[in-house]
Amino acid sequence: MSLLADLVNLDLSDNTEKIIAEYIWVGGSGMDMRSKARTLSGPVTDPSKLPKWNYDGSSTGQAPGQDSEVILYPQAIFKDPFRRGNNILVMCDAYTPAGEPIPTNKRHAAAEIFNNPDVVAEVPWYGIEQEYTLLQKDVNWPLGWPIGGYPGPQGPYYCSIGADKSFGRDIVDAHYKACLYAGINISGINGEVMPGQWEFQVGPSVGISASDEIWIARYILERITEIAGVVVSFDPKPIPGDWNGAGAHTNYSTKSMREEGGYEVIKKAIEKLGLRHKEHIAAYGEGNERRLTGHHETADINTFLWGVANRGASIRVGRDTEKEGKGYFEDRRPSSNMDPYVVTSMIAETTLLWNP
Amino acid sequence: MAQILAASPTTCQMRVPKHSSVITNKLWSSVVLKQKKQSSNKHRGFRVLALQSDNSTVNRVETLLNLDTKPYSDRIIAEYIWIGGSGIDLRSKSRTLEKPVEDPSELPKWNYDGSSTGQAPGEDSEVILYPQAIFRDPFRGGNNILVICDTWTPAGEPIPTNKRARAAEIFSNQKVTDELPWFGIEQEYTLLQQNVKWPLGWPVGAFPGPQGPYYCGVGADKIWGRDISDAHYKACLYAGINISGTNGEVMPGQWEFQVGPSVGIDAGDHVWCARYLLERITEQAGVVLTLDPKPIEGDWNGAGCHTNYSTKSMREEGGFEVIKKAILNLSLRHKEHISAYGEGNERRLTGKHETASIDQFSWGVANRGCSIRVGRDTEAKGKGYLEDRRPASNMDPYIVTSLLAETTLLWEPTLEAEALAAQKLSLNV
Numbered sequence: 001m002s003l004l005a006d007l008v009n010l011d012l013s014d015n016t017e018k019i020i021a022e023y024i025w026v027g028g029s030g031m032d033m034r035s036k037a038r039t040l041s042g043p044v045t046d047p048s049k050l051p052k053w054n055y056d057g058s059s060t061g062q063a064p065g066q067d068s069e070v071i072l073y074p075q076a077i078f079k080d081p082f083r084r085g086n087n088i089l090v091m092c093d094a095y096t097p098a099g100e101p102i103p104t105n106k107r108h109a110a111a112e113i114f115n116n117p118d119v120v121a122e123v124p125w126y127g128i129e130q131e132y133t134l135l136q137k138d139v140n141w142p143l144g145w146p147i148g149g150y151p152g153p154q155g156p157y158y159c160s161i162g163a164d165k166s167f168g169r170d171i172v173d174a175h176y177k178a179c180l181y182a183g184i185n186i187s188g189i190n191g192e193v194m195p196g197q198w199e200f201q202v203g204p205s206v207g208i209s210a211s212d213e214i215w216i217a218r219y220i221l222e223r224i225t226e227i228a229g230v231v232v233s234f235d236p237k238p239i240p241g242d243w244n245g246a247g248a249h250t251n252y253s254t255k256s257m258r259e260e261g262g263y264e265v266i267k268k269a270i271e272k273l274g275l276r277h278k279e280h281i282a283a284y285g286e287g288n289e290r291r292l293t294g295h296h297e298t299a300d301i302n303t304f305l306w307g308v309a310n311r312g313a314s315i316r317v318g319r320d321t322e323k324e325g326k327g328y329f330e331d332r333r334p335s336s337n338m339d340p341y342v343v344t345s346m347i348a349e350t351t352l353l354w355n356p
Numbered sequence: 357m358a359q360i361l362a363a364s365p366t367t368c369q370m371r372v373p374k375h376s377s378v379i380t381n382k383l384w385s386s387v388v389l390k391q392k393k394q395s396s397n398k399h400r401g402f403r404v405l406a407l408q409s410d411n412s413t414v415n416r417v418e419t420l421l422n423l424d425t426k427p428y429s430d431r432i433i434a435e436y437i438w439i440g441g442s443g444i445d446l447r448s449k450s451r452t453l454e455k456p457v458e459d460p461s462e463l464p465k466w467n468y469d470g471s472s473t474g475q476a477p478g479e480d481s482e483v484i485l486y487p488q489a490i491f492r493d494p495f496r497g498g499n500n501i502l503v504i505c506d507t508w509t510p511a512g513e514p515i516p517t518n519k520r521a522r523a524a525e526i527f528s529n530q531k532v533t534d535e536l537p538w539f540g541i542e543q544e545y546t547l548l549q550q551n552v553k554w555p556l557g558w559p560v561g562a563f564p565g566p567q568g569p570y571y572c573g574v575g576a577d578k579i580w581g582r583d584i585s586d587a588h589y590k591a592c593l594y595a596g597i598n599i600s601g602t603n604g605e606v607m608p609g610q611w612e613f614q615v616g617p618s619v620g621i622d623a624g625d626h627v628w629c630a631r632y633l634l635e636r637i638t639e640q641a642g643v644v645l646t647l648d649p650k651p652i653e654g655d656w657n658g659a660g661c662h663t664n665y666s667t668k669s670m671r672e673e674g675g676f677e678v679i680k681k682a683i684l685n686l687s688l689r690h691k692e693h694i695s696a697y698g699e700g701n702e703r704r705l706t707g708k709h710e711t712a713s714i715d716q717f718s719w720g721v722a723n724r725g726c727s728i729r730v731g732r733d734t735e736a737k738g739k740g741y742l743e744d745r746r747p748a749s750n751m752d753p754y755i756v757t758s759l760l761a762e763t764t765l766l767w768e769p770t771l772e773a774e775a776l777a778a779q780k781l782s783l784n785v
Binding site for chain 1: 419421423428440451468471638639642645
């Protein structure tokens with residue numbers, strides 16, 4: 001037993017220059033993460049120095065059997081908190097051998113939007129609040145909940161402590177440090193309103209890096225729950241009834257919004273978002289209609305509503321921002337299973353590139 | 357007021373010993389082995405909620421929890437702590453700061469969703485957190501911190517459940533600061549088994565033998581939960597809390613720790629942080645903490661939060677007279693104090709089980725059946741302190757400490773009332 005532990009934690013830097021790179025990509029469902037590892041001859045810090053690779057797309061629903069190779073393009077490097085040393089995690093996106101992004105590759109289009117000079121000039125910042133639910137293995141019932149029954153109603157659980165109120169803190173705290181180690185811009189964590197539900201925040205990050213960081217943070221989270229024998233769910237409404245859903249509120253600002261007179265820019269941006277409500281909602285995550293009911297701190301899915309400090313709105317502007325006349329706003333519509341490449345680039349597109 | 361002690365931190369049971377960044381194979385294996393030993397000790401008798409997967413033979417979550425991020429990043433994690441809508445529920449969430457912080461004034465204000473804690477309506481939900489005191493985080497180690505906060509509206513008013521603001525005003529009053537009020541608070545608490553909410557160690561559906569053998573006891577048939585009390589002791593010392601002692605209590609499964617002597621508002625901050633550490637520890641141990649003042653009806657002790665109190669004048673020559681005058685003032689405001697000394701106290705202050713009846717004010721030397729007890733030492737030396745035995749275990753220390761200071765230092769009874777009370781209590785002042 002202890003020999004296995006020694007081997008897993010072996011520090012190779014004394015014996016070899018070689019490192020292990022874990023290539024990570026998003027699979028065919030748009031939500032499942034996949035990864036496999038390869039050896040590199042020495043430490044690497046720049047993604048452009050990493051070799052392209054490929055995988056069996058027919059095993060992830062991303063290619064037919066007779067033409068199964070999907071190519072991995074490395075896009076971002078993070079330190080590996082599980083292997084440590086000089087070993088790395090590599091966020092990749094997926095292309096056909098001919099060099100076209102495959103249909104489930106949402107990063108490519110996002111990168112185009114974020115390279116648009118009008119968007120680059122405005123330095124868009126994102127702060128993403130990723131909520132998720134921990135489930136007991138095999139029964140898929142939330143962690144800490146009695147099997148075949150329910151805990152007491154919501155109220156005592158938000159940011160709580162105590163064995164009767166807070167379930168799974170070890171996972172959350174391990175994830176926090178692992179992300180800091182990896183180089184992810186994780187800005188905070190908290191226990192959520194539904195027991196067994198948690199949230200972490202990533203940001204403020206610029207442009208496409210926000211999404212790379214969220215995907216890697218999700219990857220690290222699921223690796224940790226794997227170790228802990230617990231299941232992580234990004235379903236937006238894991239338990240129907242009088243229980244909160246899980247969202248991925250996306251905070252957003254541009255250079256103009258952060259400067260003097262920014263509040264007017266914010267209001268204009270919100271107006272544009274209101275005119276494209278249907279398009280955004282369609283891209284904000286599967287199953288969101290079960291979550292956006294108008295109850296449980298959400299706005300109804302068919303209504304576009306914005307307000308200051310109003311958690312029942314589609315878009316919330318903080319009191320700070322209103323007072324200072326500049327700042328940022330929070331799009332509360334995206335669900336926990338949203339694709340950050342899609343959401344962040346769409347917000348930038350609607351507010352900076354689109355005109356009604 | 358920053359509370360970080362200059363002394364080096366006590367190595368806490370929960371933390372892996374620090375190691376340099378150049379790790380040899382041998383050193384790693386010894387660290388990992390030590391971790392495994394530690395975890396097997398911890399698990400004896402405890403349920404760890406984050407279980408080890410059937411497929412993994414190494415507990416890598418523990419490695420991550422104990423990761424020392426200092427070699428890789430200057431950033432620290434700050435856990436902001438506040439009191440929720442019930443006045444006794446503690447809430448917290450964490451954020452990353454760019455570098456270590458020594459003083460609360462360097463910390464940013466923050467906000468939270470008051471509609472989820474019963475402290476604000478949904479359409480206007482932001483409640484602002486003002487950092488007030490810093491302690492070291494014994495769970496995360498390194499330079500990571502715990503921050504005790506109080507709660508304000510965006511307009512800059514304390515919200516109704518914020519009792520610290522008023523206490524801070526009282527403790528800033530010149531008459532109070534001149535007298536340097538010291539507080540020693542004896543926090544009692546009861547440990548319950550999870551799910552059944554019956555005291556730890558008690559047979560489910562039945563009772564243990566009557567009280568007698570348990571107070572400060574030793575032995576598996578008398579003492580239940582020592583690991584929690586001991587872990588809490590070291591965690592508090594590490595954090596910089598002024599914890600002065602612990603003991604097992606009269607009812608089995610009940611414990612006490614003492615914080616003090618602390619000056620002014622520090623007492624409140626330290627007790628709240630100590631309560632936070634205690635409930636985090638019981639959370640890890642799979643045990644439920646209750647601060648209910650009478651957890652089990654019948655011939656079983658309740659849980660209190662006796663508050664020892666002295667001022668500069670009480671501690672100097674002739675102090676005993678000052679103490680008697682203070683007791684006189686307190687006797688005339690008994691009702692006001694009682695109503696602020698904790699919910700449910702009427703189930704505890706019965707006149708039995710080392711309490712005084714809730715309707716009657718009494719005092720005495722070495723008398724545990726009184727509202728206020730003065731120690732034999734104090735009587736003998738003619739100076740010292742008094743012990744207010746009335747507060748319940750679920751009292752708010754901000755309220756109790758500031759009310760004691762207010763009644764004894766800022767409030768004056770009418771002459772007639774004073775004379776009558778002096779007669780009733782046989783106090784010649």
